[in-house]
Amino acid sequence: MTQVAGCELCALAAPAVFENEKFAVILVDDANYPGFARVIWKDHVREVSDLADEDRLLLNDAVWTLELAVREVMAPLKVNVASLGNVVPHLHWHVIPRYADDAHFPAPVWAQAVRTTPADVLAGRHALLAELAAAITRRFASR
Amino acid sequence: MTQVAGCELCALAAPAVFENEKFAVILVDDANYPGFARVIWKDHVREVSDLADEDRLLLNDAVWTLELAVREVMAPLKVNVASLGNVVPHLHWHVIPRYADDAHFPAPVWAQAVRTTPADVLAGRHALLAELAAAITRRFASR
Numbered sequence: 001m002t003q004v005a006g007c008e009l010c011a012l013a014a015p016a017v018f019e020n021e022k023f024a025v026i027l028v029d030d031a032n033y034p035g036f037a038r039v040i041w042k043d044h045v046r047e048v049s050d051l052a053d054e055d056r057l058l059l060n061d062a063v064w065t066l067e068l069a070v071r072e073v074m075a076p077l078k079v080n081v082a083s084l085g086n087v088v089p090h091l092h093w094h095v096i097p098r099y100a101d102d103a104h105f106p107a108p109v110w111a112q113a114v115r116t117t118p119a120d121v122l123a124g125r126h127a128l129l130a131e132l133a134a135a136i137t138r139r140f141a142s143r
Numbered sequence: 144m145t146q147v148a149g150c151e152l153c154a155l156a157a158p159a160v161f162e163n164e165k166f167a168v169i170l171v172d173d174a175n176y177p178g179f180a181r182v183i184w185k186d187h188v189r190e191v192s193d194l195a196d197e198d199r200l201l202l203n204d205a206v207w208t209l210e211l212a213v214r215e216v217m218a219p220l221k222v223n224v225a226s227l228g229n230v231v232p233h234l235h236w237h238v239i240p241r242y243a244d245d246a247h248f249p250a251p252v253w254a255q256a257v258r259t260t261p262a263d264v265l266a267g268r269h270a271l272l273a274e275l276a277a278a279i280t281r282r283f284a285s286r
Binding site for chain 2 (some may be wrong): 083
């Protein structure tokens with residue numbers, strides 16, 4: 001496995017909710033987006049198309065499994081899924097639950113915020129994170 | 144196949160570079176992002192995880208094939224791949240070639256623009272679009 005000194009995703013600072021030898025699943029600590037989660041490929045690979053077929057399918061399965069867990073617990077209006085990596089070119093996927101009252105909807109979360117989500121609504125979503133972690137663990141353990 | 148009246152992706156106004164009974168591949172007409180391409184699933188499905196496994200793998204293969212064509216011809220610094228669908232909740236994938244001199248780099252293309260790409264650089268990339276279309280056609284024909 002290739003590891004690059006100074007790459008924050010090679011270092012994998014965040015504790016993983018699930019991990020195996022190939023990838024880790026983490027919950028992103030974003031005050032506006034409780035339920036925002038990531039799949040981080042462990043090898044320092046730049047693009048999806050740099051992966052061998054077997055690994056590409058494994059990663060696709062992981063992103064799909066994470067999407068199912070996020071839908072099950074967070075019940076979003078829409079799921080956003082993206083692999084960007086312009087700042088940290090180490091393969092990772094964002095899975096983001098979106099709601100009509102979130103800070104950017106319907107724009108992507110990387111656009112300018114257009115509103116403040118009511119604090120009680122955000123608190124209610126934050127309160128689901130333990131359940132989300134359990135759903136992720138359960139779904140990945142049974143893959 | 145489900146089709147929804149008024150859905151612009153069900154209507155599929157753009158001419159496809161490649162299509163089959165399941166999906167269409169189009170080049171997006173974005174002055175700042177020559178080489179921006181999309182895979183549009185033909186059935187009016189909301190999320191990746193609404194697809195049957197067989198279709199999910201077919202779509203994954205299509206996005207990967209498109210990424211390979213974009214890399215081959217556009218030689219980007221990074222590829223961004225995303226399925227958002229907040230505005231038009233009809234499953235589609237963006238494949239976007241990114242460069243250090245593009246309008247938003249390293250931010251996502253949905254953030255605020257931070258620069259103007261030199262016109263001659265953009266013209267050079269626009270000049271590659273016929274070759275990109277040919278590469279897409281060739282790669283999808285051989286899948």
